[in-house]
Amino acid sequence: MTDFKLSCPVPAAPQKTVTLGHGSGGLLMKKLIRDIFLAAFPDPALHDEHDGAILEPCQDKLAFATDSFVIRPIFFPGGDIGSLAVHGTANDLAMCGAQPLYLSCGFILEEGLDLEELEKAARSMARAADEIGLRIVTGDTKVVERGKGDKIYINTAGVGRVITENPILPSRVRPGDAVLLSGDVGAHGAAILSVREGLRFETQLVSDAAHLWPQVRALLESESEIHCLRDLTRGGLAAALNEIAEKSGCAVAVEEELIAIMPEVEGACEMFGLDPLSLACEGRFIAFVANGYQEKALAALKGAGCAAAIIGKVLESPAGEVRLKTHLGVERILDAPSGEALPRIC
Numbered sequence: 088m089t090d091f092k093l094s095c096p097v098p099a100a101p102q103k104t105v106t107l108g109h110g111s112g113g114l115l116m117k118k119l120i121r122d123i124f125l126a127a128f129p130d131p132a133l134h135d136e137h138d139g140a141i142l143e144p145c146q147d148k149l150a151f152a153t154d155s156f157v158i159r160p161i162f163f164p165g166g167d168i169g170s171l172a173v174h175g176t177a178n179d180l181a182m183c184g185a186q187p188l189y190l191s192c193g194f195i196l197e198e199g200l201d202l203e204e205l206e207k208a209a210r211s212m213a214r215a216a217d218e219i220g221l222r223i224v225t226g227d228t229k230v231v232e233r234g235k236g237d238k239i240y241i242n243t244a245g246v247g248r249v250i251t252e253n254p255i256l257p258s259r260v261r262p263g264d265a266v267l268l269s270g271d272v273g274a275h276g277a278a279i280l281s282v283r284e285g286l287r288f289e290t291q292l293v294s295d296a297a298h299l300w301p302q303v304r305a306l307l308e309s310e311s312e313i314h315c316l317r318d319l320t321r322g323g324l325a326a327a328l329n330e331i332a333e334k335s336g337c338a339v340a341v342e343e344e345l346i347a348i349m350p351e352v353e354g355a356c357e358m359f360g361l362d363p364l365s366l367a368c369e370g371r372f373i374a375f376v377a378n379g380y381q382e383k384a385l386a387a388l389k390g391a392g393c394a395a396a397i398i399g400k401v402l403e404s405p406a407g408e409v410r411l412k413t414h415l416g417v418e419r420i421l422d423a424p425s426g427e428a429l430p431r432i433c
């Protein structure tokens with residue numbers, strides 16, 4: 088007779104960590120959903136405990152975006168994977184000129200994850216969504232075996248209401264557009280790096296992770312002619328400028344002197360041979376504004392609390408090229424980063 092062991096996926100005692108049974112679709116999963124997710128997320132649509140959410144119709148155009156979050160560590164100075172998973176997708180909607188309205192969240196949990204950590208991340212998610220009136224209306228939970236994941240991965244998808252008449256798209260960027268930057272760059276990437284490497288600075292490096300919708304709304308309501316918006320995530324400012332230059336078929340010229348970088352971020356970059364212009368942000372964006380509207384747009388961003396600046400302009404050619412005038416007054420091509428210097432940054 089062959090030896091075999093029987094195991095029960097539903098442990099008898101109350102659990103302090105995620106078990107495979109929490110992804111079983113049975114009683115343990117129901118308990119996890121009720122105790123953590125329904126307790127954190129108050130939306131009535133979610134509390135219907137239905138297969139999906141039924142949403143009110145909207146007369147405006149809709150924007151739809153999705154993003155996945157695998158950041159390590161899951162808690163960091165200035166945020167955590169929960170708030171980041173809300174900011175990330177809400178910011179992508181904002182970049183489409185859309186007010187973020189609805190969010191779905193899918194959790195992939197690793198067996199052994201501390202339930203307290205999950206609860207903390209879920210509550211942080213709820214707070215971040217509440218800040219801009221974004222409703223978490225549907226979700227999903229799966230559990231993978233110990234060692235087959237890393238604590239928590241989250242996917243969010245969001246729907247937003249487009250409030251602009253003209254579309255906000257890379258292809259609308261024109262020669263003569265001004266390039267506005269909403270604040271200093273690289274703080275998110277440097278903050279994650281400092282935690283991973285145990286770096287100490289005089290002041291603690293804090294991620295810039297934040298909602299961009301309030302700033303974008305102020306910009307759109309200023310009636311400036313906005314051609315394109317792009318949030319600076321992986322690959323930072325350098326990646327975003329190159330993406331827009333390539334897609335629009337224009338050139339972009341920016342000046343290093345006009346781009347704000349905190350001394351601690353510069354310091355961390357020097358130590359690790361990184362370029363702050365390629366370092367991720369999670370609460371900064373660039374706006375391409377039609378010539379003649381840049382001062383109005385700048386005033387609107389400053390009025391919304393941004394340390395915004397005009398950092399350059401769009402040129403006719405060479406198509407797809409980004410040029411940087413350095414502190415020394417020399418012009419060089421600012422390439423898109425070729426790989427990922429800091430993996431799992433968001």
Ligand code: MG
Nearest residue numbers: 179182318320
């Ligand atoms: Mg984006």
